[in-house]
Amino acid sequence: MSQNKDSVNSKRKDTESLRIHINNHHIQGTSVIIKGRKTALLEAYRRSLTSVHDYYCITGDELAKSYKPFIPLLRDRINKRSGSTQILTNIEKGTILAVKELTEAGAQVKHIDSSSLRRCVVYDEDAAYFSIVEEPLITHTAIDSVNETEGDDLWVASTEHTVIQSAKNRFLSDWENAIQSNDRINQLESGIEPEFYKVIVDSEKASQIIVDLTKSIKREALFFLPNDKSLIRVDNLGIIDYLTEASQKGVTVKIICPLTQQNAGIVKKIETAPRINLLNGNNSAYGMYIMDGEKFFRAEIKQPMADKFSEAVGLAVYSNRKTTVDSFKSVFELLWNERALVEELKRADKMQKEFINVAAHELRTPIQPIIVLINILLSKKGNIVTHHEEILNVINRNAKRLQRVTENILDATKIESNSLDLKKEIFDLNKLIRSVLAEYKGQVRKADHVKITFTSKNPYYIRADKIRIEQVISNLLSNAIKFTPEGYVIIYSAKIKQDDNKPTAMFRIKDTGIGIHPEIHPKLFSKFSSKSVGGIGLGLYLCKSIVEAHGGRIWAENNSDGKGATFSFTLPLHNTIADNPSAFTKHPR
Amino acid sequence: MRTKAKTTTKILLVDDDLDVTFSLKLLLETNGFNVDVYNDPSLAMANFKPSLYDFIILDIKMPHLNGFELYKKIREIDQKVRVLFLTALSDFSDYQEALDKVPSTIAKNCFVQKPVDSQELLKRIRI
Numbered sequence: 001m002s003q004n005k006d007s008v009n010s011k012r013k014d015t016e017s018l019r020i021h022i023n024n025h026h027i028q029g030t031s032v033i034i035k036g037r038k039t040a041l042l043e044a045y046r047r048s049l050t051s052v053h054d055y056y057c058i059t060g061d062e063l064a065k066s067y068k069p070f071i072p073l074l075r076d077r078i079n080k081r082s083g084s085t086q087i088l089t090n091i092e093k094g095t096i097l098a099v100k101e102l103t104e105a106g107a108q109v110k111h112i113d114s115s116s117l118r119r120c121v122v123y124d125e126d127a128a129y130f131s132i133v134e135e136p137l138i139t140h141t142a143i144d145s146v147n148e149t150e151g152d153d154l155w156v157a158s159t160e161h162t163v164i165q166s167a168k169n170r171f172l173s174d175w176e177n178a179i180q181s182n183d184r185i186n187q188l189e190s191g192i193e194p195e196f197y198k199v200i201v202d203s204e205k206a207s208q209i210i211v212d213l214t215k216s217i218k219r220e221a222l223f224f225l226p227n228d229k230s231l232i233r234v235d236n237l238g239i240i241d242y243l244t245e246a247s248q249k250g251v252t253v254k255i256i257c258p259l260t261q262q263n264a265g266i267v268k269k270i271e272t273a274p275r276i277n278l279l280n281g282n283n284s285a286y287g288m289y290i291m292d293g294e295k296f297f298r299a300e301i302k303q304p305m306a307d308k309f310s311e312a313v314g315l316a317v318y319s320n321r322k323t324t325v326d327s328f329k330s331v332f333e334l335l336w337n338e339r340a341l342v343e344e345l346k347r348a349d350k351m352q353k354e355f356i357n358v359a360a361h362e363l364r365t366p367i368q369p370i371i372v373l374i375n376i377l378l379s380k381k382g383n384i385v386t387h388h389e390e391i392l393n394v395i396n397r398n399a400k401r402l403q404r405v406t407e408n409i410l411d412a413t414k415i416e417s418n419s420l421d422l423k424k425e426i427f428d429l430n431k432l433i434r435s436v437l438a439e440y441k442g443q444v445r446k447a448d449h450v451k452i453t454f455t456s457k458n459p460y461y462i463r464a465d466k467i468r469i470e471q472v473i474s475n476l477l478s479n480a481i482k483f484t485p486e487g488y489v490i491i492y493s494a495k496i497k498q499d500d501n502k503p504t505a506m507f508r509i510k511d512t513g514i515g516i517h518p519e520i521h522p523k524l525f526s527k528f529s530s531k532s533v534g535g536i537g538l539g540l541y542l543c544k545s546i547v548e549a550h551g552g553r554i555w556a557e558n559n560s561d562g563k564g565a566t567f568s569f570t571l572p573l574h575n576t577i578a579d580n581p582s583a584f585t586k587h588p589r
Numbered sequence: 590m591r592t593k594a595k596t597t598t599k600i601l602l603v604d605d606d607l608d609v610t611f612s613l614k615l616l617l618e619t620n621g622f623n624v625d626v627y628n629d630p631s632l633a634m635a636n637f638k639p640s641l642y643d644f645i646i647l648d649i650k651m652p653h654l655n656g657f658e659l660y661k662k663i664r665e666i667d668q669k670v671r672v673l674f675l676t677a678l679s680d681f682s683d684y685q686e687a688l689d690k691v692p693s694t695i696a697k698n699c700f701v702q703k704p705v706d707s708q709e710l711l712k713r714i715r716i
Contacts, residue, residue: 357680361650364677367704369612375707376612381619391615394608 052083055122055171060095067098074105090114091184110178122168200316207310213291214242222332224288225257226301233309247275256281279339296325362405362536366398408538415545428459436473454491460505463574468546475539484513503573510566515558597623603633604648630654639667649676655684677703
């Protein structure tokens with residue numbers, strides 16, 4: 001408040017000194033200062049009772065608050081078929097009604113941007129009123145008295161001919177460039193913003209635009225950043241935080257930016273946001289931002305290494321022209337797809353190399369004991385008799401291990417080429433589980449540390465490829481044992497009804513092991529996802545492919561007590577068999 | 590008859606694969622070597638003492654402590670013992686990163702790929 005008063009006081013001092021200075025050039029008529037917007041406008045309206053042509057340039061807000069008493073005067077003027085009223089104002093949603101009523105009553109109204117609005121009221125050749133704040137005209141006139149009323153607005157009311165003329169001329173030139181009220185109202189009512197294409201020279205303003213644009217995102221933000229430092233610069237403006245917030249509300253964000261050690265910290269921050277996608281890009285001489293497919297901002301980079309956004313940008317272009325936005329959006333999409341493809345190829349290439357390395361490791365390792373032990377047997381050296389049985393067991397186990405790895409690689413190849421053939425037959429799932437367990441217990445060294453339990457119930461008949469299902473069970477079992485240093489592996493099967501009401505068999509294997517690593521969990525069933533030292537990373541991928549090929553589902557979760565994991569899969573039960581199994585036991589095929 | 594030393598050559602064998610260590614230990618022992626086996630590299634390091642072994646065979650891909658990391662720790666306390674890496678990997682550059690500058694000090698002939706022939710392995714030790 002006190003600040004306001006001070007500024008009013010200082011303004012008054014200015015005008016007083018002006019009066020002394022200009023008094024010498026006083027020509028004719030008087031000028032008074034009216035304090036308070038309302039008083040100024042009321043006085044102005046009073047004038048219009050007698051004037052013929054009047055010109056108003058006031059804010060939409062002022063217009064909406066004071067237009068009502070003016071309507072009968074306008075109608076009266078129409079009836080007398082004399083005079084005209086021109087109103088220049090910023091038409092916004094809140095002033096549409098006022099503008100419509102005024103137009104209906106006979107006034108001409110045009111729209112002007114609020115920032116270029118220079119408030120004044122001019123009557124015929126008689127008087128002019130204008131606000132001091134926007135008013136350079138004051139320098140040409142002299143002030144005769146100050147009329148103090150309520151409010152802080154300072155207006156000048158003048159009857160000096162030269163002042164009136166210049167106010168009127170200025171009004172008319174603004175009027176020429178203004179937008180017809182109907183056009184403006186159409187724009188507002190249809191929600192379409194008028195097209196603009198602005199060249200921004202002021203880099204502080206450019207930086208403000210970027211921030212404002214980011215804050216107003218509704219659906220999608222596309223960022224093309226010119227270098228690694230630019231990610232740091234936009235982060236300093238708070239943009240990454242706004243984007244993170246927006247992405248949590250469902251906004252999609254795509255950023256292409258050169259990624260280096262320098263901006264790795266911000267990249268890490270971005271990775272926590274749900275819908276911000278980031279791709280590595282090349283260095284560029286400009287940055288580009290496209291918001292909601294509606295607005296487009298492009299800035300040249302003047303100082304690539306500057307710390308502040310406003311120091312880095314040179315000339316900028318800001319536009320909402322549909323053609324401009326659309327064409328740059330498609331440029332962005334092209335770049336995005338190209339970058340995504342490059343990343344994808346790199347990833348695939350890396351995975352391929354890793355796979356070959358892991359596959360080689362898993363194929364070579366079991367050969368080592370086979371070669372060495374056969375060599376020992378052949379050499380008949382030393383005391384091999386005491387180890388004879390164990391030697392044969394190890395050879396046998398490793399030959400099987402080798403077989404398993406080879407089969408897995410071949411199966412994966414078959415799945416990739418869609419040539420996995422299922423030889424379906426009807427069999428009891430529980431019986432199969434028992435046989436897998438029996439075979440397994442004799443095979444694995446580590447099984448001593450883990451207690452495996454399975455209590456089978458009634459037979460669950462399914463129609464499936466027995467060897468493939470055996471492969472799935474055996475894989476899940478060996479995983480459970482592998483990741484359980486000691487404790488339990490509990491297997492159970494159940495008959496359940498799924499959403500579609502089809503009778504379904506469910507297999508579940510629960511262990512008390514190390515559980516599923518959170519990093520691995522989302523891609524657990526994809527190729528080469530394994531983080532374990534042994535294993536080729538194909539097992540669960542094959543399990544999923546096999547179960548799904550049978551119309552089942554497979555999933556995994558960590559146990560709620562924090563110890564170990566549970567893997568489950570479902571397979572459709574064979575309906576008629578489930579009701580009357582004995583009818584089929586003789587002829588299973 | 591050949592280099593059967595007066596004092597038996599003592600070998601440390603570290604590999605997480607139980608069947609590999611079983612077979613190699615048997616091979617080396619039938620050829621007159623004294624072999625200590627560890628399937629857990631951390632345990633091998635915990636029990637390691639300088640000058641205890643004449644020769645060390647290390648796997649590379651092992652859980653918790655890979656062969657290079659173990660090598661680095663061994664070298665900190667024993668600079669003389671001969672070391673042979675025995676690995677089934679084709680590319681172990683990822684594992685080698687743990688070593689910083691040390692790999693340049695490991696000669697190329699210190700690496701042997703699995704599966705290694707029995708005679709080839711014995712020859713490497715007896716050089």
